[in-house]
Amino acid sequence: MKDTQILSAFADLTVAPTPRPAETALVFDACHVGVVLRAVCVVEAVVAVAAMFVAASPVEWLVRLSLLTGGALPATLLWLISACSLKNVLARLPSRTQYLAGAALGAMAGLFCAAVLWLVGLLESAPWIASAFSGMLLASALVAALVLRARGQMPAATAARLSELQSRIRPHFLFNTLNSAIALVRAEPAKAETLLEDLSDLFRHALVDHGPSVTLAEETVLVRRYLDIEKVRFGERLRVEWSLDPNAEQARLPPMLLQPLVENAVKHGVEPCQSGADIRISTQRRGSTVVIKVTNSVPAGAGEPGNGLALANVRDRLSLLHDLQGQFQSALKNGVYQVRIEVPA
Numbered sequence: 514m515k516d517t518q519i520l521s522a523f524a525d526l527t528v529a530p531t532p533r534p535a536e537t538a539l540v541f542d543a544c545h546v547g548v549v550l551r552a553v554c555v556v557e558a559v560v561a562v563a564a565m566f567v568a569a570s571p572v573e574w575l576v577r578l579s580l581l582t583g584g585a586l587p588a589t590l591l592w593l594i595s596a597c598s599l600k601n602v603l604a605r606l607p608s609r610t611q612y613l614a615g616a617a618l619g620a621m622a623g624l625f626c627a628a629v630l631w632l633v634g635l636l637e638s639a640p641w642i643a644s645a646f647s648g649m650l651l652a653s654a655l656v657a658a659l660v661l662r663a664r665g666q667m668p669a670a671t672a673a674r675l676s677e678l679q680s681r682i683r684p685h686f687l688f689n690t691l692n693s694a695i696a697l698v699r700a701e702p703a704k705a706e707t708l709l710e711d712l713s714d715l716f717r718h719a720l721v722d723h724g725p726s727v728t729l730a731e732e733t734v735l736v737r738r739y740l741d742i743e744k745v746r747f748g749e750r751l752r753v754e755w756s757l758d759p760n761a762e763q764a765r766l767p768p769m770l771l772q773p774l775v776e777n778a779v780k781h782g783v784e785p786c787q788s789g790a791d792i793r794i795s796t797q798r799r800g801s802t803v804v805i806k807v808t809n810s811v812p813a814g815a816g817e818p819g820n821g822l823a824l825a826n827v828r829d830r831l832s833l834l835h836d837l838q839g840q841f842q843s844a845l846k847n848g849v850y851q852v853r854i855e856v857p858a
Contacts, residue, residue, distance in 0.1 A: 542659065543596035547836030552655055556589045557582065559651065580635050588626035592618050592652055612656060619652020620645040693745045708745050711738045726834055729796060729803065729856075730762035732771045736794065739772055743779050750789025751779065761796040764803040764856050767830040771807065773823045774852050778809035782850070786812050798858050805854040812848060824852070831856070 542548070560581045568574035595618050596603075603611050627644035630636045690712050697705035715738050744751050775794065782790035793808040824843055831839040831854065840855035 542600065543593050544600060545836050546838055548659065549593055550837065551658075552589055552593060553586065555655070556585050556651060560585045580633070581630070583633065584626040584629040584635070587629060588622040588648065591625055592622040592648075595621075612653075615656040616649045616653045619648040619650070619655075621648070622652065623648020690742055690746070693742075697745070704745070708742060711741045714738050715742070725767070726765040727768050728762060729764040729766055729805070732766055732769075733757060733762075733794070733796075735769065736771050736775050739775060740779075740792075743783075747779075747783055747789060750786070751783050752789060752791045754791065754793040756793070756795035756797075758797045758803075761798040761803040761805075761858065764796075764798075764858055765834070766856060767834050770827055770830060770854075771805070774807045774827060777823055778807060778850070782809035782811050788812065801858050803856050803858045805856070806851060808849060808851040810848060811845065811850050827852075827854075 543552075561578055564574050564577040564581055568577050596615065599614070603614055606614065623644040623646070624641060626648065627636070627639040627641055631639035690708070694705045694708045694712075697708065715735070740751070740753055744753075771794075775792065778790070778792045782792065790810045790812070793806070795806045795808075797804045824841075828841045831841050835856055838855075838857045840853075842853045844851055
């Protein structure tokens, strides 16, 4: 860390943070794989039920379902593609206008479905009005579901933020860090000053509003600060190996997602073991996916089982940000505990 940053670290705490530019307020976002899958499944379920009303046998039901799907599926994809393509335009509109736009696109998709079925000869006369209202109703239901999901993300993110903030300012971590700094003041004042700066940056990061996501590069910087602090406490007992892929740095994560995972590795791997533990943090870009791994050795009988709150917190926040595109796995095998995360690149 540069010397010019040492004095400014504490001075910045008394200055109000610069307000971030206002972000666009998008009511619903159809540009997610999970949204596409759910929309297709819901529409197919509605079509399957509708086909039952005009089918006299299971075979006839399957035939009509196939024919109706030929019109409903392209119409659903048309709505999803249109809503995703107009994402930036919709974000600049008032909330009510966005709702109306979603419904209007649904009406257009319904008309498209009726036109397709009429052209292939399944319908003698296309029910344009009924098709438009059906598409509008289905689109409105999907928009409402997306809005409820977006609203559900806000309290979950707030609760996660408070939980991580509490874990970061819990007494034993703060006191241990301050005691380590006091012990270094006379013997190694420069090292003590760096330690206090890292602690200041860690607290400041927890108190600043970073929005719904940050880059993987920002998260790794925070983890390095945390490990620098713990390195003073544990010395050679804490052995860290980094393997970072520069091509993965722009992947988006919820704020403060990696730090609790590394803190768990220190708590359950390094702290209870006299010989310490090895912690490995790796990132790798694989096509359109970024894989993040946090691994720590757990000697037999050294670690104590936790309550899993931190892992559940991480899993829920990852799911809220990336839906089905965010994957989270954890396992303990042969004395090695690993957390594996996949996010879009």
